[in-house]
Amino acid sequence: MAIGAxxxxxxxxxxxxVAARPTVVITAARLEQLAADARRASSAPPDEHALxxxxxxxxxxxxxxxxxxLDRDEQSVQWRLTQKMRFLSAGRAEKDDDACAGxxxxxxxxxxxRQAVALKLDEEDPIVRGFLxxxxxxxxxxxxxxxxxxxxxxxxxxxxHRDRYLQPAQVSFWxxxxxxxxxxxxxxxxxxxxxxxxxxxxxxxAEAVRLGDAFPLGAYRRAQSAPELARFFGPEFARAILAVxxxxxxxxxxxxxxxxxxxxxxxxPARMPQLDAVRSRVLAEWTEERRTERLAEEIRALRxxxxxxxxxxxxxxx
Numbered sequence: 001m002a003i004g005a006x007x008x009x010x011x012x013x014x015x016x017x018v019a020a021r022p023t024v025v026i027t028a029a030r031l032e033q034l035a036a037d038a039r040r041a042s043s044a045p046p047d048e049h050a051l052x053x054x055x056x057x058x059x060x061x062x063x064x065x066x067x068x069x070l071d072r073d074e075q076s077v078q079w080r081l082t083q084k085m086r087f088l089s090a091g092r093a094e095k096d097d098d099a100c101a102g103x104x105x106x107x108x109x110x111x112x113x114r115q116a117v118a119l120k121l122d123e124e125d126p127i128v129r130g131f132l133x134x135x136x137x138x139x140x141x142x143x144x145x146x147x148x149x150x151x152x153x154x155x156x157x158x159x160x161h162r163d164r165y166l167q168p169a170q171v172s173f174w175x176x177x178x179x180x181x182x183x184x185x186x187x188x189x190x191x192x193x194x195x196x197x198x199x200x201x202x203x204x205x206a207e208a209v210r211l212g213d214a215f216p217l218g219a220y221r222r223a224q225s226a227p228e229l230a231r232f233f234g235p236e237f238a239r240a241i242l243a244v245x246x247x248x249x250x251x252x253x254x255x256x257x258x259x260x261x262x263x264x265x266x267x268x269p270a271r272m273p274q275l276d277a278v279r280s281r282v283l284a285e286w287t288e289e290r291r292t293e294r295l296a297e298e299i300r301a302l303r304x305x306x307x308x309x310x311x312x313x314x315x316x317x318x
């Protein structure tokens with residue numbers, strides 16, 4: 001028993017103490033500020049859980065940035081804190097007032113920066129915190145570097161995100177335009193009469209357009225998708241044109257400008273592009289997706305490193 005007790009004492013005296021996890025505190029004031037920001041950005045009530053999670057993530061990233069000394073390396077942080085110290089330092093202000101030439105120092109000053117950190121001005125400055133949080137996100141995204149994917153990985157990504165890359169159906173067409181502003185109550189009659197004439201006397205579309213009114217956007221539209229057609233002619237016109245079979249006159253089709261007799265020259269069905277045609281875009285988006293996944297993994301690891309205390313809304317009141 002004596003030997004066991006002695007070994008226990010020796011073990012306790014030699015073994016290093018278990019280091020306590022660093023703690024981040026989410027104050028009620030911080031949550032109120034995030035809630036106020038959310039209300040300004042949207043009319044929907046803020047999601048309390050999402051606000052807390054955002055506050056925890058940003059506080060951990062900020063604390064980790066300080067632990068890694070990023071505030072000492074970031075020029076924008078040094079400049080910001082130097083300017084705050086210049087503003088707060090009465091001695092510096094008097095010196096600036098006495099400068100007859102009006103010269104004012106604007107660069108980062110190591111001494112002023114150290115004074116600002118000693119006064120903890122960085123902790124209360126939202127711009128400084130924002131700089132450091134964003135830099136931490138940037139570094140965590142790129143932790144371990146980026147690998148270059150092979151074509152199989154890029155093709156798999158392209159297939160998983162077909163909705164992003166699918167090229168919409170397109171149509172090329174001629175149209176004979178009849179302006180409602182010019183023809184008034186006779187618009188529908190004129191359109192039907194002209195349609196009968198074109199059906200009875202086949203006329204090349206390039207010549208037929210002369211039988212109508214001048215259209216400011218041109219009589220021929222090439223390879224137009226539904227969104228492009230809707231932007232110029234309206235959604236009803238777009239739906240109607242994409243349903244027309246090529247090689248015959250159709251209509252009249254109404255638009256905000258009047259009526260159109262349409263000759264569809266050719267249609268192109270929706271199709272997926274070849275990888276080589278969109279390689280640079282696919283590579284950029286694949287890389288960003290990997291970085292976003294890496295950021296989530298790194299943040300999960302940091303969450304395990306830090307202890308978190310969330311203050312209640314009533315804490316500090318009274």
